[in-house]
C-alpha cells in the first residue's frame with residue numbers, strides 16, 4: 001500500500017470462507033448466523049441480550065427509542081465523539097447538550113457531569129439520558145456516572161463503538177453493569193468488522209423486546225406480544241413504528257469469524273502503542289494516558305502536540321504527514337462546532353478542555369496490520385519535518 005491509513009480492517013482467509021459459506025446457503029439474511037453472532041457477543045461481554053443491527057448509528061437510534069426518548073427530552077453526551085452519538089437523540093426529537101471532557105482520558109468528564117447536573121437540577125432541566133462514549137477504547141468512569149444516574153434519575157447508553165474487547169475494572173465493556181444499553185460498531189475501522197454493522201446489549205428483558213421489535217418495522221410474531229390472538233398461521237402484527245435496521249447473515253458471518261481474533265487484535269494494538277511510546281519521547285508530545293484499572297481496546301492512538309514547544313504547528317504536522325501518505329486524522333471535531341449543531345447556540349467557552357484538545361490532537365495510524373517499519377516511518381515523518389533542518 002502506498003499510503004498508511006489511520007485505521008484498517010484485518011481480513012483472513014477464514015473470514016472470507018465464512019462469508020462464502022453463507023452466500024452458498026439458503027439464507028442471506030434473517031437466517032441462523034445473526035442469532036449466533038448475537039449470542040457470542042453477549043457471552044463474551046457477559047450481557048443477557050444482544051441485537052445485531054446494520055450500524056452503530058441504528059443501534060443508538062433504537063436504544064434511544066427503547067428508553068422512551070421523545071420530543072423535547074434532554075440528552076447529554078460527549079462533544080468529543082462522532083456525530084452519531086448526538087444525532088440519535090435528535091432523530092427522536094430530543095434536545096442535545098454536551099459535557100466537557102476529562103483532560104487526561106478525553107472522555108466525558110464525570111466531575112463536569114456532576115457540576116452540570118447540580119446546575120440543571122436548580123433550573124429544572126435534568127437530562128433523561130446521558131450517553132458516555134468510551135473514547136479510543138478507554139472506558140469512562142462508569143461507577144461515578146452510574147451513581148449520578150441513581151441520584152439524578154437519568155438513563156445511560158454506553159456508546160462503546162470503539163470498545164468491544166475493552167475492560168472496565170477487569171470486567172468486559174458491554175456487560176451493562178452500569179448502563180441500560182451498550183452499543184458497538186462494526187465499521188471497518190473499528191475493532192472487529194462486519195462491513196457495516198452494530199449491536200445493542202442489555203440485561204433488561206423489556207428493553208430487549210423493544211430493541212428487537214424496533215430493528216424490524218415494529219413487527220411482532222410472538223402471540224404473547226400481540227393485542228389479540230393471531231388471525232391465523234400467517235399472522236404478525238405491527239404494534240409500533242420501527243425500521244429496517246437488520247444486519248444480514250453475510251455480515252454476521254464475517255463478524256462471527258472476526259470474533260475469533262478479538263483478543264489477538266487488541267493485543268497487537270497494545271504492542272503497536274508500546275512501539276509508539278518508545279519512539280515518541282519528545283516532551284512536547286503528550287502520549288495517550290492509560291488508566292491502570294482498565295484495559296483499553298486501543299481503537300485510536302491519539303497524541304497531543306504542545307504547539308508552543310513542538311517544532312511545527314498542529315496544522316503543519318497534519319500537512320506534513322498527509323503529504324507523505326500518512327493519513328492521520330483528528331478524532332473528533334467537537335460536535336457543537338458542526339454547522340448543524342452550532343445553530344443551537346453552544347458557546348465554545350463552555351468546553352475549555354474539548355477546545356484545547358481540538359487544537360492539539362492527532363490520531364496516528366493504529367490497526368493490527370500496521371508494521372513496526374510503518375510505525376517508525378510515521379514517527380520519523382512527525383518528528384523530522386521536511387525542511388525543518390534547513391530552518392535552523
Ligand SMILES: *Cc1c(COP(=O)(O)O)cnc(C)c1O
Nearest residue numbers: 055056057082084161185186187
Ligand atoms: C463509528 C462510531 C459511531 C457510528 O458507527 P457506525 O457503525 O458507523 O454507525 C458512533 N459512535 C462512535 C463513537 C463511533 O466511533
